[in-house]
Every structure is written in structure tokens, then in C-alpha cells.
Amino acid sequence: MFDFDATLPLMAVQFILLMVVLNAILFKPLTKVIEDRSTLISNSQTGAKEGLEQVNAITQQYEKALIDSRRQYQSIIAKAQAEAQKTASEKIAAAQAEAVAARETATRELAAQKISAMAELEKQVDSLSQEIVNKLLVGV
Amino acid sequence: MDVSSASVIAAALAIGLASLGPGIGQGNASASAVEGIARQPEAEGKIRGTLLLTLAFMESLTIYGLVIALVLLFANPFVK
Amino acid sequence: MPLDIEMLNFLDSPNFVSLAALEVGQHFYWHIGSLKVHGQVFLATWFVMSVLIVASLLATRNIQQIPKGMQNLMEYAMDFIRELTRNQIGEKEYRPWVPFIGTLFLFIFVCNWSGALIPWKLIHLPEGELAAPTNDINTTVALSLLVSIAYFYAGFKKKGLGYFAKYVQPTPILLPIAVLEDFTKPLSLSFRLFGNILADELVVGVLVLLVPLFVPLPVMLLGLFTSAIQALVFATLAGAYIHEALEGHGDEHEEEHA
Numbered sequence: 001m002f003d004f005d006a007t008l009p010l011m012a013v014q015f016i017l018l019m020v021v022l023n024a025i026l027f028k029p030l031t032k033v034i035e036d037r038s039t040l041i042s043n044s045q046t047g048a049k050e051g052l053e054q055v056n057a058i059t060q061q062y063e064k065a066l067i068d069s070r071r072q073y074q075s076i077i078a079k080a081q082a083e084a085q086k087t088a089s090e091k092i093a094a095a096q097a098e099a100v101a102a103r104e105t106a107t108r109e110l111a112a113q114k115i116s117a118m119a120e121l122e123k124q125v126d127s128l129s130q131e132i133v134n135k136l137l138v139g140v
Numbered sequence: 141m142d143v144s145s146a147s148v149i150a151a152a153l154a155i156g157l158a159s160l161g162p163g164i165g166q167g168n169a170s171a172s173a174v175e176g177i178a179r180q181p182e183a184e185g186k187i188r189g190t191l192l193l194t195l196a197f198m199e200s201l202t203i204y205g206l207v208i209a210l211v212l213l214f215a216n217p218f219v220k
Numbered sequence: 221m222p223l224d225i226e227m228l229n230f231l232d233s234p235n236f237v238s239l240a241a242l243e244v245g246q247h248f249y250w251h252i253g254s255l256k257v258h259g260q261v262f263l264a265t266w267f268v269m270s271v272l273i274v275a276s277l278l279a280t281r282n283i284q285q286i287p288k289g290m291q292n293l294m295e296y297a298m299d300f301i302r303e304l305t306r307n308q309i310g311e312k313e314y315r316p317w318v319p320f321i322g323t324l325f326l327f328i329f330v331c332n333w334s335g336a337l338i339p340w341k342l343i344h345l346p347e348g349e350l351a352a353p354t355n356d357i358n359t360t361v362a363l364s365l366l367v368s369i370a371y372f373y374a375g376f377k378k379k380g381l382g383y384f385a386k387y388v389q390p391t392p393i394l395l396p397i398a399v400l401e402d403f404t405k406p407l408s409l410s411f412r413l414f415g416n417i418l419a420d421e422l423v424v425g426v427l428v429l430l431v432p433l434f435v436p437l438p439v440m441l442l443g444l445f446t447s448a449i450q451a452l453v454f455a456t457l458a459g460a461y462i463h464e465a466l467e468g469h470g471d472e473h474e475e476e477h478a
Contacts, residue, residue: 002215003247006255007358011265012366018269018327023319026276030298031318033283040285193456196449200408203415210418 143218151209158205162198169194248348258356260345265353268330301325304452308459313466317459320370324363325455328354332417332447336424336440352447355417357410364409367458368402375465383465405461409454416450 173191177184211217250259279294287295301322305314308321335352343350353359375383387398420443427436 002211002357004358004361005257006252007258007261007356008362008365010257011261011353011359011362014265014269015323015327015363015366018272019319019323021273022276022323022326025273025280026294027298027319027322029280029283030295031302033285033287034295034298034302037285192449193453196446196453199446200412200416200453203419204408204411206419207411207415210422 143216147212147216147219151212154205154209154212155202158208159202162201165198166195169198246348248345258348258358260348260350261353261356261359264331264334264340264350265359268327268334268353271330271334272326297326298322301455304455305459308456309463309466317370317374317462321455321459321462324367324458325451328363328413328454329448329451331359332451333444335417335421336443336447351421352417354413355421357414360410360414361406363413363454364406367409367461368406370458371461371465374462378466409457413450413454416446420446 169191173187176187180187248259250257250262275290275294278290280291283291302314302318304325305318305321308314309317331352331354335355340350372383375386379385387395424436424440424443427439
């Protein structure tokens with residue numbers, strides 16, 4: 001069982017030969033492809049990171065524009081509201097003034113008619129009382 | 141007792157005694173590993189790998205005894 | 221080896237139906253000049269090497285950015301190996317060691333699994349039998365000596381002769397132990413791999429002798445698991461030793477060894 005002979009050095013030589021062959025056909029190419037792949041992956045990772053940063057910048061820009069436009073339209077709305085308010089109040093004031101004027105003329109006309117009617121009535125009262133007097137006096 | 145029969149007894153003793161110490165050691169190592177896994181279940185993979193390696197080291201002590209036993213049985217230098 | 225024959229005779233006794241037989245220490249010898257080599261180890265090794273080379277060629281024949289099929293599988297293995305090497309040696313210096321550790325891992329892994337998965341016994345050799353190349357002590361010693369050479373080379377290349385400072389670094393009293401470590405490292409590496417693989421095959425062989433059907437299946441599965449773990453352990457330890465040689469003795473304890 002423990003019989004050492006020329007097998008030992010020959011095995012050592014064979015192993016070294018195997019190592020050289022495997023280094024040439026297995027370890028070198030595979031190491032190369034593994035390291036190539038890892039550099040490729042890290043490159044595309046940095047690329048993706050840059051793209052992400054770009055996207056972030058664009059998003060920020062867009063959000064800023066959004067806020068700006070929101071502010072703008074809010075001011076437009078406020079302006080329009082103020083204008084509308086102004087027109088409405090002007091119109092209301094005009095209408096009120098018109099109504100007041102109409103009421104005054106109506107009151108004045110009414111008063112004039114009342115006066116004329118009173119005068120008429122008085123006149124009639126006079127004539128009637130005259131007649132009554134005349135009739136009474138005739139009777140007497 | 142001639143050399144052959146003494147060799148057979150010696151071979152049996154060699155493998156038997158050589159398995160005593162490593163048996164205790166393997167028991168201790170496994171117990172600690174189980175304790176470690178119970179305490180930290182997330183480290184199970186690492187503990188198992190290290191345990192297997194250390195068990196193999198302890199096992200090799202028994203194997204040395206076995207090699208001696210085999211030498212005594214099959215390649216005894218004292219039996220002509 | 222009379223005892224060897226005796227054991228085999230005992231196991232092959234007529235009480236058992238002879239479906240399988242255990243053969244330990246018998247080899248199919250080739251003679252090259254005045255040298256003797258174990259032919260069955262070389263046959264199995266050539267098979268393993270051709271499997272690895274064909275798989276690599278299939279994986280890298282048509283390399284694409286998005287991997288498919290064989291390329292995907294080998295890239296998975298490659299990722300695993302790079303991760304293992306980086307964990308052991310560290311981010312800065314692991315790259316030049318990936319081929320060494322990776323070849324160690326792939327070679328041992330395919331060897332172990334070929335021994336467990338391929339019915340080598342169907343191919344009859346005049347003597348000995350085909351099995352995983354890693355169940356021959358010559359293979360494992362060769363691999364672990366290469367690991368030793370690799371970590372010495374790593375240390376010398378990094379620090380020159382200053383590498384020897386680590387032997388006397390904390391205190392010169394530990395010099396013998398530090399020197400002894402250099403011998404025990406390859407010894408334990410080779411014996412661990414050899415013993416595990418041989419033990420797997422022997423256990424499966426004995427069970428097949430006793431109960432030929434179904435019963436050995438769980439043990440075979442366990443054998444597959446152990447084989448994979450042993451390949452991982454060998455590669456991990458090789459990485460750890462190289463790391464130790466690169467780092468020096470002083471700050472080794474601050475680093476984590478998986």
C-alpha cells in the first residue's frame with residue numbers, strides 16, 4: 001500500500017501539465033469573460049444612474065413649470081373674478097339708481113295727480129255746495 | 141501471540157481509539173453549530189459550511205487511525 | 221505480503237458469492253526502463269484529465285456574454301474557485317494562485333467522483349484494479365508535495381530569504397516545531413485525502429461483499445459527499461498554507477481562516 005515508486009514524480013509532472021493546459025483553455029478565458037461582464041455591468045449601471053439623474057432633473061423642471069403655471073392661472077382667475085365682481089357691482093349700482101329714479105318720478109306724478117284730483121274735487125264740492133245753496137234759497 | 145494476530149488486535153484498537161476523540165469533538169462542534177443556528181437562524185448557510193469543513197478536519201484524525209489500521213492489515217512491515 | 225493474501229482469502233471464502241473482491245496493495249505494474257509505475261493510476265488519471273480538458277474545451281469553445289450550458293456550469297465552478305481562493309489568500313494576491321488552487325480542486329474532485337461513480341470494476345486488468353487515482357498514496361503525496369513547493373515559492377517570491385524569519389519570529393525556541401510543521405503539512409494533507417478515499421472505497425467494497433444489493437447505496441451517497449468535501453478541504457488548506465507563507469508568522473492569527 002505504501003509503495004512509492006516512479007508514479008509519484010510522474011503524477012506531479014502530469015498535474016503541472018494539467019494546470020498549464022487548464023490555465024490556457026479554462027481559467028484565462030473564463031476569468032476574462034467574467035471580468036468583462038462585470039465591467040459591462042458596472043458601466044451600464046453608471047449609465048443607468050446618469051439616466052436616472054437626467055430623469056430626476058427633467059421631473060423637477062416639469063414640476064417647477066407646473067407650479068408656475070398653477071400660480072399663473074390662479075392669478076388669472078383672481079383677476080377675472082375681480083373684474084366680474086366690478087362689472088356686477090357697477091351694473092347693480094346702475095340698476096339701483098335707475099330704480100330709485102323711476103320710483104321718484106312715479107311718486108312725483110302721483111303727487112301731481114293727487115293735487116289735481118283734489119283741486120277738481122274741491123271745484124266739484126264748490127259747485128255742488130253752490131247748487132245746494134241755490135236750491136235751498138229757492139225753496140225759502 | 142505472533143505478530144499477525146497482534147497486528148489484527150492493534151488494527152482494531154487503532155481505529156477504535158482514533159474514533160473516540162474526534163467523536164467527542166464532532167459532537168461538541170455540532171452542538172455549538174445548532175446553538176448558533178438557533179440563536180441566529182439567518183446565519184445558517186455560513187454556519188453549515190464552516191461546520192462541514194471543521195467536521196472534515198476532525199474526521200481526518202480518525203482516518204489517520206484507519207490508515208494505520210490498514211497498514212497493519214495489508215502492508216505490515218513486520219510480517220515477512 | 222502474506223497477510224495481505226490471507227485477508228483476501230478470508231474475504232473471498234466460498235461462503236460469500238463472489239460478486240466483488242477487495243484488492244489493496246496490488247498494482248498493475250508498468251515498467252519504463254528500470255522504473256516501475258502503477259499503470260491503473262495512470263489510466264484513471266488520463267481519463268480524469270481528458271474529462272476536465274473536454275469539459276473546458278466545450279465551455280470555452282464558443283464564449284458568450286450570456287453563458288449557456290457547459291459554459292454556465294464551468295463558470296459556476298470558476299466562481300466557486302475564485303471565491304474560495306479569495307477567501308483564503310485575500311483580495312490583493314489571490315489572482316495568480318487561482319489556476320493552481322482551481323486545478324487542485326477540479327482534479328481531486330473529478331478523481332474522487334470518478335472513483336465513486338464509474339463502475340471501473342467492469343474493466344478487467346491483468347493485475348490490480350482501476351479506481352480513483354486519489355486512492356493511491358503516490359498521487360496524494362505528489363499533490364501535497366506540490367502544495368509544499370507552492371507555498372515555499374510564494375514565500376520566497378514575496379520576501380526572498382526573509383521568508384526564513386518566520387521560523388524564529390516569535391521566539392527561536394519554537395524553531396523545531398516550525399520546521400516540523402513543514403513536514404507535517406504535506407503528511408497530513410496526503411494522508412487525509414488518501415485515507416478518506418480509500419476508506420470510502422473499502423467501506424463500499426465490504427458492504428457490497430456482505431449485501432450486494434441496495435444496502436450499500438446510502439454509504440455510496442455518503443462517499444460522494446465525503447469525496448466532494450475532501451476536494452474542498454484540500455484546496456482550502458492549500459490556499460491557507462500559501463496565505464500563511466505570504467503573510468508571515470506574526471499576523472496570521474488576525475486573518476480569518478474559513
